[in-house]
Amino acid sequence: MRERWPLTLRGTGALALAVIALFVAQRAAIPELLYFGVLMLTLVLCAAASALVVRATGEVVRSAAPEVVEVGGLAEVQLSVRVSTALPTLPGRWSDALPAGLDGRADGAFPASASTLRRTGASVRLRYEVRGAVRGIHPVGPLRVSTTDPFGLIRRRFAVGAASAVTVAPTIVELAPLPSSTGEAGGTRQSSALQLGQGADNLVARPYAPGDSMRRIHWRATAHRDTLMVRQEEQESSPAATVVLDRALSRWSPAAAEGPGRDRAFETAVSVCVSAVARLVHEGYTVDVIDSDGELLADPVDGGEDAEARGLAASFATLRARPDGPSRRIVPASASALVGPVVVVTGRLDPDDLLALRAAAPRSPLAVLLTVADDDAARNVRSATGWHATALAPGGDVARAWDDATRPEDARVGA
CATH class of the missing domain: 2.60.40.10 (Immunoglobulins)
Structure with missing residues (x-):
């Protein structure tokens, strides 16, 4: 009521005084009160007129x-x-x-x-x-x-x-570094010798071979080794990793397709996804982020570019679940051929899903499956799929689940 009433406490008092003064002046025939009442009423009316006419x-x-x-x-x-x-x-x-x-x-x-x-x-x-x-x-x-x-x-x-x-x-949770065995299997930044003009400008020298251009002669190396040497470039390449976020609506509550924040389990899954990307990028991987149907959810994030990982999280601000595709895959068909780290984030799983996951397990030394659900199927996922797998309750501890799935002593079950 107070918000609708246009007069302040002072204005309300002035209006009340004007009414009382006019009433008493009429009854008691006091001209001074009449003048006072008219003055107060005029003041209130002028203030009201100024508020209506003069706009800010x-x-x-x-x-x-x-x-x-x-x-x-x-x-x-x-x-x-x-x-x-x-x-x-x-x-x-x-x-x-x-x-x-x-x-x-x-x-x-x-x-x-x-x-x-x-x-x-x-x-x-x-x-x-x-x-x-x-x-x-x-x-x-x-x-x-x-x-x-x-x-x-x-x-x-x-x-x-x-x-x-x-x-x-979505929240980027700081996750523990990957186990050293992953790096030994290709998880660190690698180098490969390429032709001139490709890759980064990291120059190395090699002996001259017939057909090499004279412009490529490395004179300092030639003088040092007393034999003709030419420049060869070495390209730094980032190993690839893949993060799969299963957005199929059958894994989540119907509310997950309505908009962000509607399904707690899906919100946890999105946080797991961007956290895994941030960890892999920080360790030098170039990361592809895809849906379970193989669709790219964002441009690949280059290894070492932590700012790009944060940009990916910002682009996921409006991400939501989608209707199921015909195949109902949890992992794209191409995943079994991947040799770099693969992280799959999904929701509710049924027995058929667990069988499909066993068949689709990649050759990667680090194939991680994180299920965000609170049902029994999720609890049994570790022993049923052949992945480095663990379950996470909606709103649960993401860092702990990551540790559980990636710790070195976790041999691939069923392999």
């Missing part, structure tokens, strides 16, 4: 640091506000509209503003903190300002600027 406008520039906040992470939202109004205003309050996907308190005191008829209004700096609650791209705003007329009698409420988008990405 403005603009706001809103920024968040960091630009992308993870679920559970904090971001500081900064606002630069400029208000244009013909009449000066008294100090008031401001509030920024926050969606359900962000938690925080976005309100505070708004300073008084002068008339901008003759000069441009000064910029007002505001800030507040938000916590990412639900994955997605969430609109923040518009900014709403509540202030009063110069006499403090009438509330003036107006919106400033439009809404801005804040991206909430």
Whole structure:
């Protein structure tokens, strides 16, 4: 009720005094009270007219640091506000509209503003903190300002600027390094000799062979070895890894297809996926992220590019489950030929799925299967598939599940 009532406490008091003064002046025939009542009533009416006729406008520039906040992470939202109004205003309050996907308190005191008829209004700096609650791209705003007329009698409420988008990405959990045996099987950055003009410019020398161009002679190596040497380039190549995120709706709750944050199990799976990508990229792998039907979910992430891994997480802010394909595969058919690390993240599994997984187990020394579900089939996945497998409850400890699936003593079951 108070929000709808346009008068402030002072304005309400002035209106009450005007009514009482007019009533008493009429009954008691006191001219002074009549003048006072008319004056107070006129003052309130003029203030109301100014609020209706003189509109305040403005603009706001809103920024968040960091630009992308993870679920559970904090971001500081900064606002630069400029208000244009013909009449000066008294100090008031401001509030920024926050969606359900962000938690925080976005309100505070708004300073008084002068008339901008003759000069441009000064910029007002505001800030507040938000916590990412639900994955997605969430609109923040518009900014709403509540202030009063110069006499403090009438509330003036107006919106400033439009809404801005804040991206909430899935949480990247820091995972333990891969076991050393994985690196010995191709899990470290490797080098291969290639023809001139390919790869990175890491030059090595080799003996001259008939047909080599004279422009490729390595004079320093020739002088050192007393035999004609030519330059040969060596290319650094990153080993490949694959992360599969099974988005088939049959593995998840129907709510997972409606939008981010609707299915807790699917949200955990997305976090597992981006966390695994971040770990593999950090260790030098170039990572392909694909769906269970083989579709690329993002461009390959180059090894060592941690910023690209965070960019991948941001691109997954709106990822959701999809209808099942005809094959209902958990792992693409090409996965069995992969020799680099393979990480598969899926949900509910039935007995037929477990049999299919055994047949599709890759030749990779690190074939990890993480199921996010709370049913018995998920609990039995380790002994039924032949993968380095473990189950994770929705909202469970991702780092612990990763440790459980990748620890060196876990021999591939059934191999």
